[in-house]
Amino acid sequence: MIYNGKLFNNNGENYYEKLSNLLDIKKLLIYALIALLLSRINILFYIAPIGIAFTAIIMFKNNKVLTVLVGIFSILGYFSIRSNFDSFDLYIIINMILIFLGIFFNIKKKHRLFILLLICLISYIYKYFYVRFSIYPTLFSITIEVGIIYVLYYVFDIFIKSISYFNTNYIFKKEDIICLVITTCLILCGINGFKIFNLDLSNILIVLFVFMMSYINGMSVGVICAVFSGSIMGFIYGNFTEYIAIYSVIATVSSFLSLSSRFTVSVISIVCVLILKLSNMSSMDIGSNLFLIEIFIGSVIFDVVPKSYLMKITMYFNEEYKKEFYTNKRLFNTLDMRIQKINEFNDIIKELSDMIVSNVNFKYKILDKKIYIEILAESVCGECSNVNKCWKVNFNKVRTEMLLSLDNFIQGDKSLTEYIDGLCIRKDKFKNELYKISNFYNIQKVYEERIYEAQDMLSYELKNLHNIINQSIKEVKKDIVIKVNYEKSLISKFNKFNIKYFDIICYEESERLKVKIILPYNIFIEYKNDLLDIINIALDREMIIQDEPSKYINSNDEIIVTYVEKYCxxxxxxxxxxxxxxxxxxxxxxxxxxxxxxxxxxxxxxxxxxxxxxxxxxxxxxxxxxxxxxxxxxxxxxxxxxxxxxxxxxxxxxxxxxxxxxxxxxxxxxxxxxxxxxxxxxxxxxxxxxxxxxxxxxxxxxxxxxxxxxxxxxxxxxxxxxxxxxxxxxxxxxxxxxxxxxxxxxxxxxxxxxxxxxxxxxxxxxxxxxxxxxxxxxxxxxxx
Missing domain, CATH: 3.60.40.10 (PPM-type phosphatase domain)
Structure with a gap:
């Protein structure tokens, strides 16, 4: 069976099953890589619960293959930092237990407390009896680990849901973006230890990530990214304040200069970091120089990232941009569906225009002259006593001469041919009938010409209508960009001054800003002049009222007021x-x-x-x-x-x-x-x-x-x-x-x-x- 151009085999896998399997493999590999990197993060050289938290959240998905794969890669991650990690055995044991539970039991979210208590118990037994910690340090360590696991459980849960919405029109909420940012920061921190020419790859990638998040999302998300990344890197390398300070400087500069070019943002950020480093000369060593080089490389990568990739990242991480993008997309998709129906109707008009000209069934046809000769012979010769003498002796000659006589009468020459004039004994009757037939024929000829003219005119007008509809469709599909940021600014101002309204729409048409506001008529009359002042302040543009608004009042006493940029x-x-x-x-x-x-x-x-x-x-x-x-x-x-x-x-x-x-x-x-x-x-x-x-x-x-x-x-x-x-x-x-x-x-x-x-x-x-x-x-x- 053929379905959408793909071969479907009832006895085996179809195309879509194979594609689904490939996507599942891709998903498994991505989750395995994330588990590997998250398990490489150790805090203060003795706790590393982040990999455990990710394995636990995957276990609750009840996908046995995924649980086993994530658990194994999490164990590999812990093996990769074994030399720098004191409690390595504990996390291997917990991972293996979580894999076992995921394979043989159907663990649900309501069992979260049980899993946490189990992790607490295993950690207590390991640290108190095996490592020989005293009771208070053991309880303190267990409390921190369980608290991190508990918090990261919700962060990772939202992260997994969010990445499944990347290529959809789902609008990320603030908490979704924060969880995406936190998890990405943790993944990048997990690259620590991987070096190229003695430069830490994780530092370079985190600097690049902080630049991007601050540049496209502003201060709130940028500072969260900087503080969280700086904290984790500080815990890993033992220099807590320096990492937070440097990343925060980058985030602050990128946020405030988000309207400037990326090169300007990079240069000013590097200058600010240099000032910060020079203020503490004692910390300027080889490691600090390498760190500065890593920041420089991250900023250069930020400058050269293609704009298309930056816009794609903006789509994933910027709530307002994605909302604006899909609002416009829905608007034009809906518009395209309506326009498709108009195009179909327009095609019919064009086909009708062509058919009127080309289809012979539409053309009026006058009777052939031979038919008129038959009518003439019947009416004149039918009662004549010489009919046999005329027609039987020379049938073709008589018929030809009658046609010539009819042509003479049609052209205005009211005379018979010499042959008919010498042969016919009923010439007066013959002329009388010819006169009637020629008049009727000429009238029919005029009708035919007028009908042809009318057909041509109608075809021409239909073609004109077809062209006008095509032009109108092009005009309708002009770029109309919804300006969400302007709408937010206006809504904020209207709420601040407590002005009641029903809806506000800001959009750009032909690169000129327009604002439509729906509000009660009495409010408009009361605040008519104030509304224009508020709009000019909120939009930082000089606007004017486009039309006399009274004609827009509807039955609910609502009014639509349109403002446009001031004319030159x-x-x-x-x-x-x-x-x-x-x-x-x-x-x-x-x-x-x-x-x-x-x-x-x-x-x-x-x-x-x-x-x-x-x-x-x-x-x-x-x-x-x-x-x-x-x-x-x-x-x-x-x-x-x-x-x-x-x-x-x-x-x-x-x-x-x-x-x-x-x-x-x-x-x-x-x-x-x-x-x-x-x-x-x-x-x-x-x-x-x-x-x-x-x-x-x-x-x-x-x-x-x-x-x-x-x-x-x-x-x-x-x-x-x-x-x-x-x-x-x-x-x-x-x-x-x-x-x-x-x-x-x-x-x-x-x-x-x-x-x-x-x-x-x-x-x-x-x-x-x-x-x-x-x-x-x-x-x-x-x-x-």
Whole structure:
């Protein structure tokens, strides 16, 4: 049987059983190595209960193979330090007893007290009767050992559980991380005695570990790692305070400089250790020099560790980082599942578009001309007395001539061929039927052409829709990074000032920070200004409210407020209109959008009055809705124009489009012009033109449909003038460049004042009358 591409054999092991066995072997070897190193740690040369504690915790797992293997390697570890260890025999005996109990008895966690009492009894018998300790030193020694075993039992238990969660989305708690750090420190201390060029490998690895833990976890975990490692190494080598002091200095420097480069952290740590060593010149000997070299090597390794490995270690040991990583991962996995369904729907749209064009079943087919000849012969010749004479004598000739006559009528030539004209005795009836058939055929031909056009148009629109959905999917999958640290800072500040809230979300979108806060409406009204101050202090960023929040109030009187980083630019617009009739046919929108940009949309409805206004308003609203979807401008242009073309297909009165989108962070403006006239940009004494410069010529207006899309970099102080063609529809004046000249010499910089001046000049030049609706929008860019 095949399962997921792997061969499954019912009579033997399958692939997954073999893989499971290999993983079990790997697990056995890792635990055996840990047992070997932990049993090598002897404290003050006469107690070494750490290896016993690890064997005991493994025994409670009720895995006989693992218990035997760990017990044997623990014994090997004690053998490796036999020359430096006084009570070597005792720990061999205890290990063998634990192996025996693990093999022949089902030891459970509720038997912990019994195992501790058994270890106490064996230790007492050994030390009191064999080593001949007096009763008080014996009790003191046993109390310390049992206490260490009891504490390490819980440390090792959490450690074993935690390492099984390394490659999962389980978020480590603080105690999990501490137990991981303590156990790792003990394992590294167990390497003591292994030397390379007379340099202690355990010191180098512990220095590296302290650097990493302090750098990625901060002061709390770093100091625990330093103190614990320093204590154990101090007990092993008999210099308790020096090891703790040096490791603590490294941990402190790494914690405080966690935002700096690793090289900076290493250099400052080494300098601080040198100062500490030089303050006690009496301790500067060969051993101290070697210790300094070991610290230097550990710091160099810390500097050159690849960032990918450091990030992986951060994932295992940093609670906040792992929480943030898997929160983002879950977010995008969920998003991918939703997007997959949209992609499937999008594929259907594309297939439908291709099918409409290629599948012959969708095409309307008019009847073949031969069928019309059969109908003609039946209706005209069926009752004719000469039918046999005509058809039986020369069947093919008659049929061919009838087809030629039908072609003449279809093409507009209402005459029969000479052969039919000389042969047929019912010519009037024949012409009558040909006239009817040719008319019907031509109507069907028009229907066929219109259906083909409609199919092509529908296919084109479906392809546009397919492309827009693809673009929207790319936009949706933009990097959105949840900022957990910022959330913690905000929550801390809100709690400090006792401000009630329901939820706080901090995230980066397009490398810009955004904050969404859900809170009661009455709290927002009370603390509206204070909230912004608190956010700016907590995030160390200058933020502003993005939208008018009242529209987010829901039925539970909750409000969602969005804050974004303060914009670099601000745009102020003013519009004035003159109406030919009661209602101006032009429509416009000037507003900040939810996408951190400013929109200027102006549409000239063809004609004037309410009908023109409805058409231009439809165009403006449609563009505004498309732009709010966050799609790129290029993705919207074709679809907007297609929809407008379909909307006004019957009367062919398509509203113009004059659109500008200004990025309020960069000042870059994307603009689109569809059959609209030029836009002016006034910068100091210069005037720039956006659009087709032939609109400045003195010739008559050009009604050709033109599409123009481009970019322009705005600067602080720039003035934009958008207008409809009513401003250049003069009765007696052909100079359409008057506004360009006017802006060159005009010194007015306020948008509302400039609007008034433009219309005043227009009325003067046009003698107070105008032929079309007039709209002018003046916008100015300010530094925010």
């Amino acid at each position: 630019y601000n745009v102020v617009s003013h519009c004035l209109q003159l109406s030919k009739k009661d209602k101006n046919g032009d429509s416009y929108i000037c507003t900040n959008s939810i996408n951190d940009d400013y929109l200027i949309i102006l549409s000239d409805g063809i004609g004037s009055g309410i009908e023109a206004y409805n058409k231009s308003k439809f165009t403006v609203d449609l563009i505004y809705k498309f732009v709010r979807t966050s799609l790129s401008l290029s993705s919207c242009i074709k679809e907007i124009i297609s929809i407008i073309s379909l909307k006004f297909f019957r009367d062919e009165a398509i509203s113009t489009i004059d659109f500008a989108r200004i990025d309020l962070y960069t000042g870059k403006m994307n603009y689109l012009k569809f059959s609209s006239i030029i836009t002016y940009i006034k910068r100091n004494n210069e005037v720039f033109i956006l659009g087709n410069e032939r609109d400045l010529n003195d010739n008559s207006l050009d009604d050709d449909i033109r599409i123009l899309s481009s970019e322009f970099d705005l600067e602080c102080g720039d003035i934009l003038v958008h207008l409809t063609d009513g401003l250049i529809h003069f009765k007696d004046l052909s100079n359409k460049a008057w506004l360009y000249t006017f802006l060159k010499r005009c010194d007015v910089s306020s948008p509302d004042k400039l609007c008034e001046e433009i219309l005043r000049e227009f009325k003067i030049l046009n003698s107070g009358s105008f032929q079309d609706d007039v709209s002018v929008i003046v916008s100015k860019v300010y530094k925010n």
